[in-house]
Amino acid sequence: MLRTQIKDYLVESQLFLGRAVIAGFVVTLCIGLLILQMMKLQITGHDHYVTLSQDNRVKLVPLPPVRGLIYDSNGVILAQNQPTYSLEVTPEQVTDMDSTLTELSRLIDINEEQLTRFTRLKSQKRRFESIPLKINLTPEEVAIIAVNRHRFPGVDIEAKLLRHYPLADQTAHVLGYVGRINEQELQIIDNSNYAGTTHIGKNGVEKSYENNLHGKVGMQRVEVNATGRTIRVLEKHQPVSGDNLHLHLDTALQKIAMDAFGEEIGAAVAINPKSGGVLVLASKPGFNPNLFVEGISTSDYQALQSSPDKPLFNRTIRGQYPPGSTLKPFVALAGLETGFATFDDKTFCPGFYSLPNHSHRYRDWKKTGHGWVDMNDSIVQSCDVYYYQLAHDMGVTNMQEYLSHFGFGSRTGIDLGAELPGLLPSREWKRRRHDKPWYPGETLIMGIGQGYFLSTPLQLAAATAAFANGGVFKAPRIVSHIEHVNMADSTEDIGTIEKEIPKKRIAGKTGTAQVFSVKQDEEYDEEKVSKKNRDHALFVAYAPVEDPQIAVAVIVENGGHGGSVAAPIAKKIMDAYLLSPEQIAEIQAKQENTL
């Protein structure tokens, strides 16, 4: 055909033009489609995408508040926040974890336990969260890591405030400690207020005053980039620091009490009878609460747990002991109040007591008996028979009812958690608990603070304080006042107590609590009974008699007789509280001379 042979420029040109027009049309159509899509995104969907873009770039970051400080009554700091450095590793940024850990342990000392803990935490946390490998770095270690840090991506030195208790074991049982928030605590805390907080009070004052100490969380709205790095702060609400606490506790006195125990185990509580303020709350032995702050190592914890001395056990509020003869003044007072006894009524003590028509002999500690004793003699000589008689006369119900006014058998309501109530037995209690009637003999031994009767050292001290305070029971208090840090002036003055009264007279009563019961015709021989089964030594006292300012209860576990072990501890506490240092020195000098 001719047409295929000869190229027809016009036809081809028109053919092309036709196709070019179609192409131009399709191009316009596609651009139109694109513009439609842009309208959909930029006009119709604008609000939606603005929200997404805001969510993308703005993050709320909680600013944890600084935990409140704790001071004793003299302004000595008991709990503070110390800047510490820790070595943290972010798994996400580490290319080879094993070699990084090996290299790091070549630079600084990292032990097996820290590695184990790190591995455990690593499996619990998300990959982009940093995990502490070693805490409390020394300045040398910080320097070594800082110099070599470029070699370890994902390894950082983190500076943070760590709770520190300068007096360590001296105040451990009062303050308790803080530790990392655990699963159960996560359920109960206010999640928004604790958004940036890692630690929470686990026990002691740290726990019971958690709400005051914690403070209010701050927030900042920050612009972040895709990797989560903060670019700038858009808005900031400063956190409100936790309140500072001022305690009634006198750490000088607390130290004297702790030291006075020496190697003995026990508890001492001293209370200001007028205010109920707790001056001393010593549970011996103590423990180092600083170990718990960043998570105690397993070996340390096992050592504390398995120690026969039970250092973690707060004897002052959880140790329940028979009060023994220290109860006698209270029983005597009950007798006076209920009219079953007077100051001058006398009871004959032959060395034992038997219930009417019974042959069982309830023994007095003094085998030969005290003869005729009035109330004064009964307390001074600690005559058991006098109290058997009085208890029998009063009956268990009267006695129980009256003793309960001194706080026995119920929690004192001290501002520390985990307090135990002790045990003030009654007929109803026995029926309920043991499903048995009350036997008259049980009334007798209750009269000398034995049997079912149990009280905590704190209860004894509080009861003694009530005794000293003319029978007015005050719930013991650890914290004297709360200082709002962000307010200019503190609310209360801590009055210094007058200490210049010479020659104080002390009213005190010793006690011995049986751990090991002696059969009817056996002798209690201190030498033969093993240390663990020896009697507990107790002593309660207040001073000065004329104007009581301190009430003390001391218990020395397995200490034998109260007078010889427990009383000197109480005396040291009271001397230190009431006398000037010169007077104490004078007394000590005199004692040495007489010896």
Next chain:
Amino acid sequence: MPVSAPDKDLTPSGPVKPQGKLDFIHLDLPLLVGLLLLCGFGLIVLYSASGQDLGQVQRQLARLGFAFGIMVAVAQIHPATLKRWSPWLYLVGIGLLVAVLVFGHIGKGAQRWLNLGFIRFQPSEMVKLAVPMMIAWFLSEKALPPDWKRLIFSLLMIVIPVLLIFKQPDLGTSLLVASAGIFALFLAGISWKIITASLASLAALAPALWFFMKDYQRQRVLTFMNPESDPLGSGYHIIQSKIAIGSGGIYGKGWLNGTQSHLEFLPERHTDFIFAVLAEEFGFIGIVILLMLYLLIIFRGLYIASRGQDTYSRLLGGSLILVFFVYLFVNTGMVSGILPVVGVPLPLISYGGTSLVTLMAGFGILMSIHTHRKLLPT
């Protein structure tokens, strides 16, 4: 088709005086202005997208200068010369593609570069020009529309380099090369029957294509279907890009104020996704202005092609400008979420020099076609 006599004014009557102001250096003013405006706009956006990195802007400016130089140089070559070179350029291009597959340097999981010692060279870029040149040459040898034999041969000539590039693998470039060849065929006037038939068979063959894809290519297609299915993985690009565009609104957040791009939420923001930065900062208005600029260039290109003096010039010019459009549409379609993610830059705006040189060489050819006409019909 009826044959109309060439009776009017198409007979050559000796050299005609150039009409364009820049004809003496063989440049087309409207096209040049359009390109300069586009590149200028591109540099402004790049300054923002690069995080106000003047160094990057300077490097891009240098590349643009080089590419414009190439354009001017190519514009001086007479279309007849280009036509003579076409088969040789094509053969060399195929040879280099094979060489890339054999010796190619491995980069980004794909072999695209050929190190010639003094320069790193991407043969697939050269093929982008060589394929439409070859098809235009081949088809212009005989009258249009092409017969079956020529059609089959043409398709073969397209498929060979496309497969070689696809093997590298470089889906974006193979797509562009294929479209360049197919546009030449389309413009040559193949019948609509064939066009519809091949579109239908392509749709039927699409599942077969699936088996030739690499994992990351399949992933892209899946992600395109449903970007929200994998918001942190491959869907991330599209989601973040849509957020950038959508949050720009009508007027945009303002130059240098795009949060999505500056806070690094937007990936590849100065290269393949620069369109999203522009949309975020200049809004819908900015997008419309940009698209109008592109449209201006494309229509000028189509006009130049349709005014070409011979079949070769027309087919080559037409397919080059349509490939330019494919660049634009594949990129913007991907960034705005109407097409799957395919690594095609936004022409003349994305940071990077490889495609820039090829594109500008293409515009050089268009200018050459327009300014080397022996006669200029009024």
